[in-house]
Amino acid sequence: MTVHVPDDVARALTRFCGPDWVADLPRKADERSRAWNLTPTGAPLHGAVSLVVPVTTADGRPAVLKIQPVDDETRGEPDALRLWDGRGAARLLDHDPATGTLLLEALDHTRDLDSTIDAQGVDQALEIIAGLLTTLNAHPGPPHMRHLGAMTRDLVARARRLTATPLPHGLADALTRWADIAVDIAPDAGDRLLHWDLHYQNVLAPLPGTGRGPWLAIDPKPLVGDPGYELLPALWNRFPRGPETERLLRRRFDLLTDATGVDRDRARAWTLVRVLENTVWPLEEGDPTGHGQMLTLARALGA
Incomplete structure (x- = not known):
């Protein structure tokens, strides 16, 4: 070959x-x-x-x-x-x-969940994501796998270093707020097997006639932790635009937490840890402009 x-x-x-x-x-x-x-x-x-x-x-x-x-x-x-x-x-x-x-x-790579959203709407896609997360997160994670608690403590240290450097207006305060939340929740980081990256393009239909599905997750970057940490990809992808952005993000959060049954307060805290993570990465790579959507999402969650 x-x-x-x-x-x-x-x-x-x-x-x-x-x-x-x-x-x-x-x-x-x-x-x-x-x-x-x-x-x-x-x-x-x-x-x-x-x-x-x-x-x-x-x-x-x-x-x-x-x-x-x-x-x-x-x-x-x-x-x-x-x-x-x-x-x-x-x-x-x-x-x-x-x-x-x-x-x-083999799955049908021509039919991902993202391609159905325009016809069926984001709400239905979120319900499918929530159902898959409920199934995947039902398993305890193996002890040798990377753990959310250690990752969170490392993230906090990285964020603290960044706050000592010149940052765009207001961003140092935001990093500090989110890092404080991460410090509080890191000791109780959970024990479930997480996918980490379940967005709409990582959900495919099965091949016809296989009896599988109707939708299956691909491309996990697994770790052990709290299911509340799983929500950000489905909140962030297909980011809503316009004056209703924050309301629509809160609606997505409400739908996901209701459908998965995860604790809302913990899901909010762990989503803000993901917001911190997605803000720290571009800053470490020298991009001071890649945080706008994360600030909007944090405002939608009241932080």
Whole structure:
């Protein structure tokens, strides 16, 4: 099997993974395909940090070969998929620990939840997200997986360092408020298995005739923690615009907390920890302008 990585896919992956990693993709795909007796069936696809090759297995089953770097975010994916065992998420068929390569059941990549929103509305999409989160978060997280408590304490330290540097007007005060909330809640960070990135494009329909679904989660960056930490991607993606923005964000928050049954106060606090995280990242990368939506979301939540 020789995988050709299209130029646009190579450019997208190089941004996050580097040119050497991208240049080695054909060899990795060939090695795993021979080991697992796979046949390619279509052009490669990609996520932010992964190459996805449609294949069939030796017994003719459609599948996808997912190649990605092994880091703190991706390391726990095979363990989480094994625990979920196809309930609410794509099923893991095989895994190569040496390279982090996954063999997954094939889903319909042309039908994600994001593509249904214009026809069906955000409310229905949020109800689907909430149902998947309820299923996925029902499992206790394995003890060796990265933990929200440690991540939160590290985030607070990073935020405190930033407040000692020149920041746009009012941002240092906001970071301080959110960091104080994070300090208060970090000791009780929870024990559930979290997806971390369940937005609308990470929810796919199954292939017709498989009896799966109707919707399944993909691409988890799993950790152990409180389910209230899971809400921000569905609040933030498809960000509402105009004078009703804050009201619409509160409506989304209300719908998600009602549908999942998570404690509202804890969900508010953990969502503000995510707001802090999404503000710290661009500041650390030298972008002083990437915090506007996070400030709006925090105002919508009364912080």
